[in-house]
Amino acid sequence: MQPYAAVFLAAIAVQMDKFIVSARKYRPQNFNTVVGQAHITTTLKNAIRNQQLAHAFLFCGPRGVGKTTCARILAKTINCENQTKEGEACNVCNSCVSFNEGTSMNIHELDAASNNSVDDIRSLVEQVRFAPQAGKYKVYIVDEVHMLSASAFNAFLKTLEEPPPYAIFILATTEKHKILPTILSRCQIFDFKRITNNDTVGHLQEIADKEEIHAEKAALQVIAQKSEGCMRDSLSILDKIVSFTNGQVTYQNTLEHLNILDHDYFFKLLEAQLNEDMATAMLLFDEINRKGFEGDLVLGGFAEFIRNLLVCKNEKAAALLDVVEGLQSKYIETAKAVHPAFMVGALNILNEAEINYKMARNKKLHVELTLIKLTFLQQAIDLSFDNQTASLVKKKRVSGPVAYKATPLQSLQILAPETPAPLPAAKLHIEPPLPAQPPQPAVTRTAPEPVFNPSNESLGNSAFSSTAVAVAPKQPKTAAPGAKRSLLQSLREKQGNAKAEEVKECISLDDSCLKDALKEYTELLKGQPSKNPHVTAFNIARQRVVDFQNFTLTVSTTIEKKFIEQEKMNLLEFLHRKFQNNSIRFTIELEDAPSTATQTAAPLNTREKYQRLVEQYPLIKELKDRLKLELDY
Structure with a gap:
């Protein structure tokens, strides 16, 4: 049995050695097979066909969108011996075959992430001096060029600006803003864009057909959404799911493998919240939590779900939906049954909860409180909704403080002490006669039972003989001389003593x-x-x-x-x-004073003095000429 086992293990090892990941196996070999970058490939093919190639290219864009692939295709195509009319490589000539096998001497690739020093760039510049032995061009592909140091960039400037006619540089980077402007000005820049979900799904379907893999379109759409426009990531995800499902890629096992929350949970959560069924919402979250989904994933996914509903409120904007095919109609129908006020309020609550999620100690309770708020959000909207005008009622804001209004009550003192107190000694006090007051209506009040006090006999019992007591209106009190007056009394006296002054008319100014x-x-x-x-x-x-x-x-x-x-x-x-x-x-x-500065004549130099003398005395010049004198001015 041992020989058979050895043969079996050797066969498995051979099969494992032959396996190549889809990202490398199905790497485009010409411009027509590049996915989602038609604006780049068309420009490069026309430049090759018209022989208008630049000496330096800069390919920039997100990861996994085909920058290095297009650089290799360009390098292979410009050295092809039998180019097609469309500007494509033939893949048959010696140059194309050597390139496909990785033995071409005209193409040099440098990883700037690991070779970013000045010495690496100097060695590259030294290689540029040698002309190609076969083919037209020597192509230098520098990947992740933004990782070069500043000194390496400076050492590369002169060669990049004026290379030999047979040298072409192709620089690739994901961070264009980190490259020096002096490098950017010397290159022809091509901006790669993210690959759309439709292009990604179409390319994945072609690969699935070639590999005889049964893949549902909904599953491929989920993979495209997860890759976020990166073709290399989508191919890697497809390889993992194929290994996980043994060649049967379905929607459910794709969600399970990628740990993505199904949209059905969000539809059920929304239905429970609209019906104000808190128990159902809490049980749904508990089921989601037991499946291993974290709370921030639930909050983020539900916020995206509400956003999609809000977008679907207008069917014209339904094209903005990035959901699996077949769910658009369900989103549109659900959006019609939900009020926009609920969706906007839910987005605010979810956004605040997602921001504060990391600071929460009990994260499960934090998510549950958010779901409780959403469950009773409809009640808050109903309270603020006016059924008569069919519009939301805004709360009135008070710009300033509101005065507290109160009616003053007149105190009533009952002269019925429980314990008799001795009266103070009587003093004779003659008050000045009060001015005549208009008669005021008397207010009758029921007096309490009189209390007999012998000391009050001199006052007489007439005050207590009647059950009705007449209370006269209160007169303003006047402060006794020498007594301390309050601030209010002082202001009243000033107001009473104030005299009205006559307002005089203004005199015109002339x-x-x-x-x-x-x-x-x-x-x-x-x-x-x-x-x-x-x-x-x-x-x-x-x-x-x-x-x-x-x-x-x-x-x-x-x-x-x-x-x-x-x-x-x-x-x-x-x-x-x-x-x-x-x-x-x-x-x-x-006042601006007139300028009194007098212009003073500048002093004359020796030449000007000589000219003045010659003008006055011409014989001086004649003497100079006869004696052949040379004047040193």
Whole structure:
């Protein structure tokens, strides 16, 4: 049995050695097989066909969208000996065969992530000096070029700008913003975009057909959504699921393998919340939690579900849905039964819960509280919804404090002490006669039972003989002389003593009145010896009325302006009283003095002095010529 076991293990090892992942096995070999980058491949094919190739290319974009693949196809195509009319490689000639086998000497790949020093770039530059032995071009592919150091970039600049005619550089990066602008300006830039879900699903279906794999379209759509536009990730996920399901890729086992929460749970949660069935919602979450799904995944997935419903509220926007085929109609029908106010409120609650999820100690309780809020959200909307106007009622906001209104109550003192107290000694006090008051209606109140007190016999029993007591209106109390008065009494006395003053009419401001007022003010200043400079400044200043409440004073020097500014407030107070107008204002202007600088003649140099002498005395020049003199200016 041992020989058979050895043969079996050897066969398994051979099969394992032959296995190649789909991302490498189905890597595009020409431009037509590149998925989702038609704007790039069309441009490159036209450039090859018209022989308008640039000396440096920069391929930038997300991971797994075909940057390195397109660089290799371009390198193979430009060295192909029998190019097609469409600008594609033939894959038959010696150059194409050597490239496909990985033995071509005209193509050099450098991983800048691990070879990012100056020495690596210098060795690359030294290789550029040698012309290709076979083929037209030597192509240098530098992957992850943003990982190069600044000194390596600088060492690469000159060669990248002016390479030999047979050298072509193709740079690939996922982070374009990290590359120096001097490198960007020397390259022809191509921006790769994320591959759409439809293109990804179509490519996965082709591979499944070639590999004889039974794959549901819904499962392929889930894989495309999970890969987020990266073809390499989608092929890796497909390989894992095929190994997991033994070649049967279905929607359910794809959800199970990728740990994705099914949309049916979200539809059930929404139904329970609309029906205000808290028990069903809590049981659904418990079932989801027992399957191994974390709370943040539930919150994020439910928020995305509500967002899709809100988008489906208008059927024109249903194209924005990124869901499995067949669920669009279910989303649209559900969106019609849910009020937009509920969806917007639910999104706010879910967003806040997802932000605070990491800080929560009991994460399961945090999610359960969120579901409870969503369950009773419909009640809050119903309370704020006006059935008559069919609109939401907004709460009124109070911009300022509201005064507390209360009716003052008159205190009633009952003269019925339980324990008799001795009366103070009687004092004779004669009050001045009060002014006559208009008769006030008496208020009758029922008096309590009289209490007999012998000390009150002198007062008589007439006050207690009747069951009805007349309470006279209260008179304002006057403070006794020498007693301390309250602030309220002082204000009342001032208000009573205030006399109404007659409002006088404002006097209009004109040149003559202003001149007289200023003259009167300067006369007042003359009485103060220290104000003599101010008086001189006011006498020299020229006044000009701008309008009925503004005028200007023009002075010729800065010192005069300062003197007037010192008296500005006093002058304004005087003018306000003079013209009975508190809105009078004036400005001080400084007169532009004419320039007194005289132009002085510049001194003459030796040459100019000689020219002046020659103009006055021509014989000097004749003497110079005859003697053949050379003047040193």
